[in-house]
Amino acid sequence: MANVASTTASAGTELTARALREAVFSGLITLGLFVLFVGLETTQNIRNELVLNQRWGLLVIFVVVAMVGRFLMVAYAQPWLAQRKAAKAAAPDVAKEETFFSRNFSKIAIIALVLYPPVIVALLGVQGSLKWVDNFGIQILIYVMLAWGLNIVVGLAGLLDLGYVAFYAVGAYSYALLSSYFGLSFWVLLPVAGLLAACWGVILGFPVLRLRGDYLAIVTLAFGEIIRLVLINWTEVTKGTFGVSGIAKATLFGLKFDATKTGFAAMMGLPMSSAYYKIFLFYLILALALLTAFVTIRLRRMPIGRAWEALREDEIACRSLGINTTTTKLTAFATGAMFGGFAGSFFAVRQGFVSPESFVFLESAVILAIVVLGGMGSLTGIAIAAVVMIGGTEILRELAFLKVVFGPNFTPELYRMLIFGLAMVVVMVWKPRGFVGSREPTAFLRERRAVSGSFTKEGHG
Amino acid sequence: MEYFIQQLVNGLTLGSIYGMIAIGYTMVYGIIGMINFAHGDIFMLGGFAALIVFLLLTTFMAGVPVVLALLLMMIVGMLTAALWNWTIERVAYRPLRGSFRLAPLITAIGMSIVLSNFIQVTQGPRNKPIPPLVSSVYDLFGITVSLKQIIIVVITAILLSVFWYIVNRTPLGRAQRATEQDSKMAALLGVDVDRTISVTFIMGAALAAVAGTLYLMYYGVVVFTDGFAPGVKAFTAAVLGGIGSLPGAVLGGLLIGLIESLWSAYFTIDYKDVATFSILAIVLIFKPSGILGRPEVEKV
Numbered sequence: 054m055a056n057v058a059s060t061t062a063s064a065g066t067e068l069t070a071r072a073l074r075e076a077v078f079s080g081l082i083t084l085g086l087f088v089l090f091v092g093l094e095t096t097q098n099i100r101n102e103l104v105l106n107q108r109w110g111l112l113v114i115f116v117v118v119a120m121v122g123r124f125l126m127v128a129y130a131q132p133w134l135a136q137r138k139a140a141k142a143a144a145p146d147v148a149k150e151e152t153f154f155s156r157n158f159s160k161i162a163i164i165a166l167v168l169y170p171p172v173i174v175a176l177l178g179v180q181g182s183l184k185w186v187d188n189f190g191i192q193i194l195i196y197v198m199l200a201w202g203l204n205i206v207v208g209l210a211g212l213l214d215l216g217y218v219a220f221y222a223v224g225a226y227s228y229a230l231l232s233s234y235f236g237l238s239f240w241v242l243l244p245v246a247g248l249l250a251a252c253w254g255v256i257l258g259f260p261v262l263r264l265r266g267d268y269l270a271i272v273t274l275a276f277g278e279i280i281r282l283v284l285i286n287w288t289e290v291t292k293g294t295f296g297v298s299g300i301a302k303a304t305l306f307g308l309k310f311d312a313t314k315t316g317f318a319a320m321m322g323l324p325m326s327s328a329y330y331k332i333f334l335f336y337l338i339l340a341l342a343l344l345t346a347f348v349t350i351r352l353r354r355m356p357i358g359r360a361w362e363a364l365r366e367d368e369i370a371c372r373s374l375g376i377n378t379t380t381t382k383l384t385a386f387a388t389g390a391m392f393g394g395f396a397g398s399f400f401a402v403r404q405g406f407v408s409p410e411s412f413v414f415l416e417s418a419v420i421l422a423i424v425v426l427g428g429m430g431s432l433t434g435i436a437i438a439a440v441v442m443i444g445g446t447e448i449l450r451e452l453a454f455l456k457v458v459f460g461p462n463f464t465p466e467l468y469r470m471l472i473f474g475l476a477m478v479v480v481m482v483w484k485p486r487g488f489v490g491s492r493e494p495t496a497f498l499r500e501r502r503a504v505s506g507s508f509t510k511e512g513h514g
Numbered sequence: 515m516e517y518f519i520q521q522l523v524n525g526l527t528l529g530s531i532y533g534m535i536a537i538g539y540t541m542v543y544g545i546i547g548m549i550n551f552a553h554g555d556i557f558m559l560g561g562f563a564a565l566i567v568f569l570l571l572t573t574f575m576a577g578v579p580v581v582l583a584l585l586l587m588m589i590v591g592m593l594t595a596a597l598w599n600w601t602i603e604r605v606a607y608r609p610l611r612g613s614f615r616l617a618p619l620i621t622a623i624g625m626s627i628v629l630s631n632f633i634q635v636t637q638g639p640r641n642k643p644i645p646p647l648v649s650s651v652y653d654l655f656g657i658t659v660s661l662k663q664i665i666i667v668v669i670t671a672i673l674l675s676v677f678w679y680i681v682n683r684t685p686l687g688r689a690q691r692a693t694e695q696d697s698k699m700a701a702l703l704g705v706d707v708d709r710t711i712s713v714t715f716i717m718g719a720a721l722a723a724v725a726g727t728l729y730l731m732y733y734g735v736v737v738f739t740d741g742f743a744p745g746v747k748a749f750t751a752a753v754l755g756g757i758g759s760l761p762g763a764v765l766g767g768l769l770i771g772l773i774e775s776l777w778s779a780y781f782t783i784d785y786k787d788v789a790t791f792s793i794l795a796i797v798l799i800f801k802p803s804g805i806l807g808r809p810e811v812e813k814v
Contacts, residue, residue: 085597089566089590090559090636103642105569213616260799267549268798270619271753274746275791286784414742418623425620471631477624478606485613 072128076120083119084112091115159433166339170332179328186328188447190335191403195396197439198342200423201432202392205349207421208429209358210385211365213270215417216277219257220250220390222284222412224397229297229407230290239303239402243395250394251387253280258386262379277417284409296408303402305333334403341399345392346432352388361385422477428487437488441480446473516656521779522772527663527732529771530670534725535748536755536763537677538718544694544758545714546611551622552602553722554745555629560595560723561736562633564588565642568730580647584665584731591723598629599719600712608708626741633738643735666728673724674764677717681760690714694758743787747774750794756807765805 092112098104154161169190173182203217227246231237237245261272284291291297302310310330352358360381363371372378401407423442427435449472452465480488535557542550564587571578571586578586606621650661681687689710692700701707729744730736751770755762770790777789797805 082597082601085594086601089563089594090633093566093570095566095569095637095642097640103565103569103644105566105573207616213619260795263802264798267543267547267757268753268802270549271749272795272798275750275794278746279788279791282785282788286782286788414746415627418627422620422623425616429616467635468631470627471635474624474627474631478621478628481617481621481624482606482609485610485617 068128068132072124075127076124079123080116080120083116087112087115162433162436163343167336170335174328174332183328183331186335187331188450189444191331191338192447193439193443194335194338194342195400195403196420196423196443197436198338198345198396198399199393199420200427200435200439201342201345201349202389202396203420204389204424204430204432204435205352205361205392206385206389207424208431208435209349209353209365210361210382212382212385213267214273214386214389215270215414215421216257216273216275216280217389217393217420218412218414218417219277219280220253220393221397221400221416222280222409223250223253223390224394225401225407225411226284226291226297226397227394228398228401229300232301233297233299236301239301239398243398246398247391247394250397251391254386254388254390255383257390258383262382274414274417277412277414281409281412284412291409294409296406296410298406300401300405300407302330302405303334303337334399338399338403341395345395348388348392349432357381357384419473426477426480426484426487428489431487431489434487434489438480441488442473442476445476446470517779518776520657521775523657523659523663525772525775526768527666527771528775529768530666531725531729531732531767532744532748532751532770533764533767534670534673534721534728535744536751536767537674537760538722539749540752540755540757540760540763541690541714541718543752545690545697545711546607546618547615548607548618549622549749550607550715550718551619551745552599552625552629553718554748555626555741556595556599556719557722557726557729557744557748558736558738558741559598559629559633560591560719560726561730561740562637562642562726562738563591563594563723564727564730565644565736567591568644568647584647584727587730588724588727591727592720595719595723595726596716599715603712603715608711626745630738630741637738639738641735641737644730646734647731662732666732669724669728673721677721678760680717686710686713747787747790750790753804754794754797756804758808759804759806762804762806769805 092107092109094106094108095103096106170182170186173185176182177185199217199221202220203214206212206214206217224246227249228239228242231242231245232239257273257276261269264272285293287293304310310327310333353362360371360376361384363374363376364378364381364385368378371381400411404411419442423438424435426442427433427438446469449465449469535553538553538556539550542548542553567587567590568583571583602625606625607618610617610621648661648665652659652661681690689700689705690713692703692705693707693710697707700710725744726736729740747770748767751766752763753766754769755764755766773790773793774786777786781789
């Protein structure tokens with residue numbers, strides 16, 4: 054008995070010693086990483102010269118946090134995790150019962166989304182609902198739609214596209230320019246914008262047909278940048294960096310959302326508020342996003358969708374089975390681009406203003422990140438990822454109470470993208486297959502079984 | 515004619531910087547087959563480290579000779595950038611090795627966002643201008659060559675020779691090449707693959723930091739968004755030269771630099787990046803593996 058106790062005790066001290074060693078080591082690394090950037094700050098003085106501002110206290114906090122964090126991690130968190138893993142492995146496999154909630158998740162989610170604006174209005178009043186419907190509802194749904202559109206290219210056809218935002222830009226500018234030059238309405242221009250974006254998808258698709266993998270990625274990235282640079286420099290038409298402003302609003306069967314007598318509020322006998330237009334936009338983007346999802350689901354059951362998935366898994370096998378890879382790739386590009394174009398024209402009508410600023414590479418990266426983090430191919434996973442990533446960063450705008458903790462100069466917005474980037478890394482390392490790591494197969498023998506992501510080559514959708 | 519040669523000189527200078535960054539991309543791609551999107555931001559980070567060292571020197575040791583100052587800036591920049599890249603590889607890429615292809619790409623993009631925003635948060639979003647370090651200008655047969663340009667080209671040449679020597683003539687370089695060709699086989703034959711990959715990241719970061727220092731010296735200003743445009747162009751250079759090929763990266767860098775300065779000289783400066791990217795697309799259509807790249811053999 055005594056012997057056993059002493060071995061556990063010595064193992065304990067050994068663990069503590071190792072934890073201490075690792076803590077010191079990570080402290081040193083942290084010191085090296087941050088000594089220049091956190092310890093010193095470059096600021097301009099009154100004569101506009103750069104001077105250094107010393108912040109050694111902050112540096113010490115960073116180092117101490119890293120050391121304590123590493124110590125706790127090695128001494129307590131890791132043994133606990135290992136224990137839990139061992140316990141899990143020892144326990145017999147219990148087939149997970151599908152609960153009512155998980156079976157009907159998408160139906161419940163759609164109903165919740167439809168009910169979202171009235172509930173918010175009921176809770177917070179018409180004016181109070183503005184922020185929640187606009188910043189959270191519409192903003193997230195735009196990204197859901199974009200990510201679902203990109204999912205067709207990346208998740209289904211397996212073509213890595215780093216310039217998806219180009220099609221978004223084409224859609225937005227199609228609406229902005231055609232409506233301000235020719236006065237056409239949103240409902241006419243929505244399909245036009247989608248068609249134009251699809252055309253651009255084909256135009257981009259042709260040269261890159263021969264390219265694979267990362268070469269394709271870099272050319273699509275270059276294409277995205279080219280579109281943005283043209284938008285900036287072709288000032289006669291696009292007004293350059295100033296952007297196009299005063300874009301016409303959308304109407305509901307000719308019913309305008311303005312303060313006139315024939316406007317929506319007056320017709321319905323309601324007091325004038327911009328919230329109605331936002332709620333209308335919310336339902337519009339919800340419908341567009343659901344259309345994207347519907348088309349994706351249906352296409353996957355058609356020969357073309359099957360061909361996309363086959364292309365993703367093995368291009369050579371695909372070709373030897375007689376699938377025309379050229380048309381398969383081009384349709385994937387065109388379909389994905391079309392939904393990007395729809396989202397773009399919606400973006401233009403929502404903002405009332407477009408400028409090249411909105412279509413930087415970072416946007417493409419964010420959309421791609423949502424697709425991959427959600428678990429490529431899984432529509433539910435992608436929607437969850439969009440809610441977590443976009444909603445999470447939007448919430449940071451609301452954290453005014455942190456000012457009490459960190460002092461009045463603290464602005465949480467500054468840290469928005471920093472945290473977004475960190476979240477991308479953490480989620481990816483934690484769940485490399487994305488939030489939804491398995492999916493339902495489209496083609497199956499007798500019984501439909503979920504396929505683990507690890508068995509498919511890329512993505513799994 | 516003189517104007518043309520003048521533009522060649524300018525293009526060569528710019529191309530040297532791109533080439534040095536491109537090597538980091540191409541080496542990492544060669545060894546683990548991923549686009550290290552954070553590499554451009556490592557370059558920016560190196561520039562910032564050099565800037566802070568420069569300010570430290572001017573504040574506390576006024577009157578340091580310029581050569582020593584530049585050397586210190588470069589060394590500290592290299593160390594800092596190397597440590598960052600090493601840490602990033604450990605934290606964000608190593609856990610995902612053997613995972614599917616897009617996972618490390620996403621963490622790399624995430625790290626790129628983290629790095630540029632980290633610098634924005636800690637150092638402020640403004641442009642950081644410094645007084646010119648070297649300002650001598652020489653006139654050779656009607657062509658103006660500044661000392662800055664000579665320094666950049668000479669340092670690039672020296673570092674690339676050192677680098678070439680390491681990769682081709684040392685055990686470390688052999689381990690790198692072996693890992694690049696077949697990491698599993700290399701591991702079986704006693705190459706420490708993890709260590710080799712770490713060293714590759716460190717070497718790439720060191721070169722990028724030197725490029726960052728030279729960039730700071732050449733333009734006299736650095737800002738937290740500086741990682742993106744040179745990063746993308748350097749990656750374009752790596753692809754243009756044939757990704758995975760070291761001479762290709764340098765050649766691609768020089769070509770991109772030349773295209774950029776010649777286009778700005780003879781056409782409009784606004785569309786110089788469009789020209790660069792279009793040429794990339796055209797080259798890849800006719801030679802999908804880049805200028806010096808080995809054609810990709812697809813195994814069935």
